[in-house]
Amino acid sequence: xxxxxxxxxxxxxxxxxxxxxxxxxxxxxxxxxxxxxxxxxxxxxxxxxxxxxxxxxxxxxxxxxxxxxxxxxxxxxxxxxxxxxxxxxxxxxxxxxxxxxxxxxxxxxxxxxxxxxxxxxxxxxxxxxxxxxxxxxxxxxxxxxxxxxxxxxxxxxxxxxxxxxxxxxxxxxxxxxxxxxxxxxxxxxxxxxxxxxxxxxxxxxxxxxxxxxxxxxxxxxxxxxxxxxxxxxxxxxxxxxxxxxxxxxxxxxxxxxxxxxxxxxxxxxxxxxxxxxxxxxxxxxxxxxxxxxxxxxxxxxxxxxxxxxxxxxxxxxxxxxxxxxxxxxxxxxxxxxxxxxxxxxxxxxxxxxxxxxxxxxxxxxxxxxxxxxxxxxxxxxxxxxxxxxxxxxxxxxxxxxxxxxxxxxxxxxxxxxxxxxxxxxxxxxxxxxxxxxxxxxxxxxxxxxxxxxxxxxxxxxxxxxxxxxxxxxxxxxxxxxxxxxxxxxxxxxxxxxxxxxxxxxxxxxxxxxxxxxxxxxxxxxxxxxxxxxxxxxxxxxxxxxxxxxxxxxxxxxxxxxxxxxxxxxxxxxxxxxxxxxxxxxxxxxxxxxxxxxxxxxxxxxxxxxxxxxxxxxxxxxxxxxxxxxxxxxxxxxxxxxxxxxxxxxxxxxxxxxxxxxxxxxxxxxxxxxxxxxxxxxxxxxxxxxxxxxxxxxxxxxxxxxxxxxxxxxxxxxxxxxxxxxxxxxxxxxxxxxxxxxxxxxxxxxxxxxxxxxxxxxxxxxxxxxxxxxxxxxxxxxxxxxxxxxxxx
Numbered sequence: 001x002x003x004x005x006x007x008x009x010x011x012x013x014x015x016x017x018x019x020x021x022x023x024x025x026x027x028x029x030x031x032x033x034x035x036x037x038x039x040x041x042x043x044x045x046x047x048x049x050x051x052x053x054x055x056x057x058x059x060x061x062x063x064x065x066x067x068x069x070x071x072x073x074x075x076x077x078x079x080x081x082x083x084x085x086x087x088x089x090x091x092x093x094x095x096x097x098x099x100x101x102x103x104x105x106x107x108x109x110x111x112x113x114x115x116x117x118x119x120x121x122x123x124x125x126x127x128x129x130x131x132x133x134x135x136x137x138x139x140x141x142x143x144x145x146x147x148x149x150x151x152x153x154x155x156x157x158x159x160x161x162x163x164x165x166x167x168x169x170x171x172x173x174x175x176x177x178x179x180x181x182x183x184x185x186x187x188x189x190x191x192x193x194x195x196x197x198x199x200x201x202x203x204x205x206x207x208x209x210x211x212x213x214x215x216x217x218x219x220x221x222x223x224x225x226x227x228x229x230x231x232x233x234x235x236x237x238x239x240x241x242x243x244x245x246x247x248x249x250x251x252x253x254x255x256x257x258x259x260x261x262x263x264x265x266x267x268x269x270x271x272x273x274x275x276x277x278x279x280x281x282x283x284x285x286x287x288x289x290x291x292x293x294x295x296x297x298x299x300x301x302x303x304x305x306x307x308x309x310x311x312x313x314x315x316x317x318x319x320x321x322x323x324x325x326x327x328x329x330x331x332x333x334x335x336x337x338x339x340x341x342x343x344x345x346x347x348x349x350x351x352x353x354x355x356x357x358x359x360x361x362x363x364x365x366x367x368x369x370x371x372x373x374x375x376x377x378x379x380x381x382x383x384x385x386x387x388x389x390x391x392x393x394x395x396x397x398x399x400x401x402x403x404x405x406x407x408x409x410x411x412x413x414x415x416x417x418x419x420x421x422x423x424x425x426x427x428x429x430x431x432x433x434x435x436x437x438x439x440x441x442x443x444x445x446x447x448x449x450x451x452x453x454x455x456x457x458x459x460x461x462x463x464x465x466x467x468x469x470x471x472x473x474x475x476x477x478x479x480x481x482x483x484x485x486x487x488x489x490x491x492x493x494x495x496x497x498x499x500x501x502x503x504x505x506x507x508x509x510x511x512x513x514x515x516x517x518x519x520x521x522x523x524x525x526x527x528x529x530x531x532x533x534x535x536x537x538x539x540x541x542x543x544x545x546x547x548x549x550x551x552x553x554x555x556x557x558x559x560x561x562x563x564x565x566x567x568x569x570x571x572x573x574x575x576x577x578x579x580x581x582x583x584x585x586x587x588x589x590x591x592x593x594x595x596x597x598x599x600x601x602x603x604x605x606x607x608x609x610x611x612x613x614x615x616x617x618x619x620x621x622x623x624x625x626x627x628x629x630x631x632x633x634x635x636x637x638x639x640x641x642x643x644x645x646x647x648x649x650x651x652x653x654x655x656x657x658x659x660x661x662x663x664x665x666x667x668x669x670x671x672x673x674x675x676x677x678x679x680x681x682x683x684x685x686x687x688x689x690x691x692x693x694x695x696x697x698x699x700x701x702x703x704x705x706x707x708x709x710x711x712x713x714x715x716x717x718x719x720x721x722x723x724x725x726x727x728x729x730x731x732x733x734x735x736x737x738x739x740x741x742x743x744x745x746x747x748x749x750x751x752x753x754x755x756x757x758x759x760x761x762x763x764x765x766x767x768x769x770x771x772x773x774x775x776x777x778x779x780x781x782x783x784x785x786x787x788x789x790x791x792x
Contacts, residue, residue, distance in 0.1 A: 016334040018123045023113040026202070032061040034197075036070055036221060037204035039077035040214025043070070049223070051198060054120035055331055055340040055375045063197045066220040068229050071189070074218040075235040078160045078187035081215030086157055086185040088213075094145040097182060099210035101138035104131065104175075107206065111199055113332070115171055118198045120340030120376065121294050122331045126171075133456060134175035136637075137474070140458035141179035144479050148184065151476075154773070155483035157185030158261055159237035162230040166243045167193035167342050168297040168398075174200055176473045177240050178217065179458075184482040186238070189218045191230055195342050197221045228254075236260060238482065242299075245396075245422075245467050245752070252749035257742025259759055263471025263481045264752070265299070265463055267396040268424030270445070271417035272302030272453070275410070276311045278429035282451070284318050287402075288337075290427055290453035292326060292380050295341055296400035299468075300425035302453060303397060305404040306416050312406040316384070319404075323380050324367040338400060341376040350378050350399035357383050357392040388419055396422070410435065414442045423465030427453050433788075440786050441645065446472070449787045457636035460785050461644060467752045470782075475634070475644065477783050487769040494736035495659045495762045517547040518692045520555055520712060523562035524705020526695060530554040535713070537689060540604035548688050551713035556653075556680065556721045559709035560728055563651045563678035566706030570648050570676040574627035577674055581623035583701035585616045588694075592616070595693060599662060602687040614766055615666045621772060622670035629675065629777050640789035646781040648676035649754060650729030653722030655715050655744075657734050657758075660765045661687035665694075667771040668732060669708060675780045680709045680722065685735070688712045716740055723747035723755075730754040732779070736762050754779075 035043035048062035066074075085093065104111065111134075112126040119126075144151070161181045165173035170192055181188050192200035204219045220226055231239060231254050238261035241251055245266040255262055272290055274283050290302030307315045331339030341347045358364050362385045371377035381401045386393045392403050407413045417426055425447040430436045433450075440448040446464045449455055456462060461475035472478050517534040519526040529549035537545045549555075569577070588595065592612045599608035634642040652672050657664035661684035672679050683691030691710055698708060711718060715735050723731050723744045730753055733744045738760035748755050756779045764770050 014335070017330070018113060018116070018332045018334060020113055020117060020332065022110050023117055026110060026114070027061055030061070034061060034201050034221070035064050036066055036074070037201065037207075037217070037219040038070065038074045039218065040208070049194070051118060051195070053117050053375075054342050055372070057374055060117060061198060063201075063221045066222040066226045070220055071226065071229040071233060074189045074220050075160060075233050077215035078189055078218055079235055081213055082157070082159060082185075082187045085182075085187055085213060085216050090145045090148045093183060093185065094142040096210055096212055097138050097142035097145055097179065100206060100212070101135045101142065103206040103210055104135040104138065108135070111171060111202060114202060115199050116331050116339070118196045119167065119170060120331055120342055122336055122339045123334055125294060130169060130172045133458070134172050137175040137179040137458040141183040144180070145183040152184075152479065152483055154486050154769070155480070156486055158482055158484050159186060160235055161186045161188045161238045161240060161482065162233065162236040163188055163190045163240045164227045164230060164243065165192060167196040168294060168299070170196040171199040171203065173242055174203060177242075180473070180478050181240070181482045182216065184479060186482050187216045189220060189230060189236070191220055191222070191226050194221075194223045231255065238262070240471075240481070241265070245469075248469055248752060249749045252752065253746050256745035256749070257738065257759075261481070261484070263463075263473075264469035265471065265473060266467065266469035266752070267422055268299045268301070268464065268468050269304055269394065269396055269420045269422045270300050270302050270425040270427070271304045271306050271443070272427045273413050273417060273429065273439070274305070274307045274311070274315060275413075275430040275432070275435060276308040277431045277435075279431060279451075280311065280315055280318060283315070283429040284322050286427065286429065286451070286453040287319065288322060288326070291402045292338055292400050293454055295338055295378070297342065297346070297398055298454070299396075300447065300454065302427050303402060304393065305402055306407050306413055307404065308413070309406045309408050316382075316404060319382065320365060320367075323382065326367065326380050328369060328371055328377065328379060330372070338380060341378055341399065344376050346399065347376040347378055350397060350401060353392055353395065353397050354381055354383070354401060357386060357390065360386070360390060362386045362390065362392065388416065394420060410439055414439060418444050421467040424468035425449070425464075441647070441784070445784070446782070447785050447787070450789070452638070452787055452789050455636070455638050455787050457634070457638070457642070459634045460636055460642045460787075461783050462785070463783075465782060469752060470754045472783055476632070477644075477778070480778065485773070485775045487767070487773070487775075490767075491761045491763055491770060493762060494738070494760045495657070517549050518689065518712070520549050520551055521692070521695050521698070521708075521710040522555070522559045523565070523709065524699070527555075527558070529713075530558070537602070537687070539601045543601075545601060546689055548692065548712045551682075551711035551718055553721045555711050555713075556718060556725065559680040559711050560651060560725055562706035562709055563680055564727060566678050566704050569673075569678055569704050569707040572676065577676060578623040578626035580702050581619050581626060581670060581674060584697060584703065585619035585623065587697045587701050588612070588619065589616050591697065595662060595690060598689055598693055602661065602689055610766075611660055611663045615663045618663065618666050618771070619670055621768070622674040625671070625777060626674040629781070631783070638787065638789060639791065640787065643786045643788065645784045645786065646675070647784050649780065649782055650677065651727065652677045652679050652780070653719070653725070653728050653731045654679055654681045655719045655722075655731070655733040655735055656681060656683050656691070657736065657763065657765065658684045658686045659762065662690040663765045664734070665691045667765050668734065671776050671780045673708060675777065677780060678707050680711060680728070682711055682713065682715060682718045685713070685715045716743075719744055720747060723753070724750070726751045728753060730756070732756040734758040734763060736760060
């Protein structure tokens with residue numbers, strides 16, 4: 001007679017299929033043929049393509065391929081509707097968003113089943129994760145709409161927003177994008193993924209029921225040509241894209257110089273770090289949620305498993321045992337864990353990467369079991385023995401494939417975690433909270449989960465560092481992505497750039513001439529320009545004032561290297577950074593007359609004394625912010641807190657304005673330093689001497705060498721080098737050169753560094769609203785959300 005243990009071992013889940021009756025009836029009510037939703041109405045379905053169930057390959061419906069003319073109509077409708085949507089007021093918009101949230105809840109089962117049919121993810125995920133979180137985003141942003149006039153009084157809506165989302169979370173990505181855009185007063189042209197358009201079309205129906213005014217939400221379907229038309233449309237004021245890093249680069253290049261606001265949430269290769277003191281069983285369950293959730297088709301999936309060496313063998317055995325119990329099968333069966341991949345193309349790509357790893361000598365392990373014959377499937381897979389440079393260890397596979405390796409020390413764990421071009425998310429598992437909280441800030445990722453995985457909430461921002469993109473979705477920082485500071489509307493036209501002096505050899509014609517060229521400032525020391533060339537600087541009366549060094553690519557490389565060596569500045573306390581800025585202001589005040597005379601000689605300005613005094617005040621202003629730009633502690637539904645840390649961006653290249661050569665320089669450099677960034681600054685090309693005169697001020701103000709580096713020379717050449725440098729994390733350019741700003745944005749696409757450019761407009765550097773405030777602080781920082789559960 002079998003024992004109870006033997007009976008339990010033979011027990012298995014029975015089938016628990018979800019009915020598709022209502023979803024099929026909804027499809028039939030439309031004749032399984034859908035037009036576009038533009039200006040509050042449905043268009044006729046003319047040119048169409050099939051939308052298929054990835055679990056069995058059957059066709060669900062025919063969906064319209066939008067044309068350029070369709071996009072034009074959608075953008076025009078959004079433009080016409082936008083003033084009225086703003087005029088409705090915060091409370092009016094809040095009521096509409098609230099209605100959308102209620103309707104999502106009311107029709108949650110229909111949305112969940114339709115999502116599963118169209119995407120292939122399990123019904124448990126769509127029902128228990130996607131739908132509640134989608135509704136939560138509309139509830140949360142209804143609140144922001146209500147509070148907008150109070151919390152964002154100095155901002156306005158951007159205008160018409162183009163939004164493009166991927167196929168892995170069709171409805172949830174829609175909620176992440178549309179809810180904040182509408183709350184802020186924008187109108188949208190939304191493109192769902194080609195593979196998974198159906199829940200977006202169902203959402204269009206509830207927009208009609210919720211009383212969304214015509215033209216506020218427009219949904220256009222189709223392939224990549226539709227996305228390209230949205231990206232390139234001159235009537236779009238902002239683009240929000242979630243998808244691959246490769247496409248993100250294309251969009252960054254396409255929008256360069258257009259003035260369109262841009263947020264990119266791109267790929268990831270997220271580390272899942274397990275220390276030897278972790279609860280290993282809990283970590284295994286967290287790993288399941290991290291890499292096998294949604295078949296691994298998640299940008300923040302924990303696809304790189306890093307386990308401390310002492311527990312690595314034991315943990316791998318636990319992982320294999322758990323993998324063996326994962327149920328792969330019909331996504332409509334509520335007892336299954338892993339559903340179908342979205343399309344055969346994705347299946348083939350994953351298979352190719354795994355087989356390439358096998359050919360490279362990696363060990364491939366999969367649990368015993370069969371997958372359904374029809375549809376797109378892939379068994380959960382564990383890869384071991386891969387080098388840190390192996391393709392599977394560096395490339396985003398976007399499937400149920402885990403690559404495992406070991407580490408010895410916390411320092412090595414951080415090094416391995418950061419050994420990727422991506423920086424979207426990470427998991428840290430340890431029973432020592434001090435260890436976990438020591439490691440989390442060191443990981444270059446926008447989200448870090450401690451002893452948990454794949455937690456999301458509308459109140460907590462989500463987004464990446466490095467080639468995982470820029471911008472945030474959710475939280476207050478997510479709202480600012482859809483707003484523009486009112487001060488931007490008051491900016492003056494581009495200033496007139498003074499004629500540039502001629503470049504000559506630094507020592508003149510005689511080999512015995514004394515080089516009196518004002519040098520560069522690199523690593524806390526004056527340095528001769530690498531090319532040994534100088535530029536003569538003359539005053540407005542034509543009088544020769546001085547020669548300055550003509551910096552080149554090598555000088556920028558030296559400055560960037562010095563900035564990276566000064567990493568201690570980022571680790572210094574905010575109080576310490578504030579104190580240094582106060583010292584700079586104090587020492588500048590002592591030499592105010594000297595700086596006033598220099599500005600007057602260079603520019604002929606009669607406001608030179610005012611500019612010096614404003615520069616001193618601006619240093620005090622940013623010193624004051626240094627220890628007051630705190631993060632936030634969110635309280636998501638999870639039992640715990642999420643700490644939003646305002647971290648420095650890293651190394652910032654700053655091209656300063658030609659006008660107000662001292663005030664413009666300080667207004668840009670000081671906030672970057674205040675928040676712990678290291679700076680490579682290119683001062684006014686026409687009037688650089690005011691910045692060069694700061695050397696002695698800096699040397700007597702306790703600023704560490706390398707925290708601020710100054711390279712004089714051609715704005716175009718030096719900005720080009722900064723934008724192309726892969727070890728520069730952001731570039732700011734504010735010299736009024738429209739072409740130069742466009743080039744910075746275009747070149748930055750290769751490493752997807754952040755940019756802040758002024759375009760063809762100038763800036764009133766005396767105006768605190770144009771040259772200060774939280775908008776500048778946001779450019780000088782990036783938000784990392786650290787999730788810390790209680791009692792786990």
